[in-house]
Amino acid sequence: MRTAAGGPEVLRLAERPVPGPGPGEVRVRVHVSGLNPTDWRSRRRALPPGMSEQVPHQDGAGVIDTVGPQVDPARVGQRVWIWEAAWERPWGTAQQYTLVPDRQAVPLPDHAAFALGAALGIPALTAHRALTVHDGGPARLAPGTLHGATVLVAGGAGAVGNAAVQLARWAGARVVTTVSGPAKAALARAAGAHGVFDYRAQDAVAEVLAFAPEGVDIVVEVAPGANAALDLAVTAPGAVVASYSAGEDERLSVPVLSSLPKNLRWQSVFVYTVPPAAKQQALTDVAAAVDAGALRVGEAAGLPLHRYPLEHVADAHTALEQGVIGKVLLDIP
Incomplete structure (x- = not known):
């Protein structure tokens, strides 16, 4: 205490x-x-x-x-x-x-x-919200609900990133993640990411677009300030960048003119104040994923x-x- x-x-x-x-x-x-x-x-x-x-x-x-x-x-x-x-x-x-x-x-x-x-708890419910908050996407996660979607998880070796990779895979998405070194890359692959790129050693924009030429539909973002340019470059029209974390002094400079043609949404996710109905759906879906061994x-x-x-x-x-x-x-x- x-x-x-x-x-x-x-x-x-x-x-x-x-x-x-x-x-x-x-x-x-x-x-x-x-x-x-x-x-x-x-x-x-x-x-x-x-x-x-x-x-x-x-x-x-x-x-x-x-x-x-x-x-x-x-x-x-x-x-x-x-x-x-x-x-x-x-x-x-x-x-x-x-x-x-x-x-x-x-x-x-x-x-x-x-x-x-x-x-x-916090990681899985945060990941669920990030994966279900975009326009036109499912409000729930279950096998097949993200079929045809491509998800970029920034920081796939973190707790929220790991949950996002596993939940997105369970829901049928193609999942790509960015990491900061070989050890983290191995963890992201173990979580189930289809594509894993080390942004310190590779051109992350080029690699993500090679994986998803039409762009990604959902970005689960751990560092929106640092990754804004990358996110803008790789997102598809109508995509969402759902950010759940930031450094204490981090600032997000949103490139408005570049975001407009894509109808790009920059979405904050703070799990404690997620709307009650969305929180209840997350609990139901996460419990189902656990029961399924996902x-x-x-x-x-x-x-x-x-x-x-x-x-x-x-x-x-x-x-x-x-x-x-x-x-x-x-x-x-």
């Missing part, structure tokens, strides 16, 4: 009574907690209004051990994955027991490891796992903040 803003050193272990769920809530015995860049960024900011302390981390996986009023008692004992646990709430997943609203604990099939469940984690799936015990949460935050490649997880005792 933390009681102040700052670096990883503000995180500390504390013993507290096991909480009881309120109306519409479930209590989850957390097995694995997943870290995202928003976790260390929010740690550096002041606590939300009205909170004197907060347990970090939005994502996790575990087992429902009790439910509050207005929740089906049959959910007790259900394996679940959790999303947005700490969004404007004090109960994150970096603890043995956490409370979340009923809908924020999604059933996790028996064949899916808790590590996979803890890696879904979302995987681990190095063989292009997303290496870096696991830390709960007492080393500060080390986990440091690794993530320093840019470790893969997914950082906490194992909860």
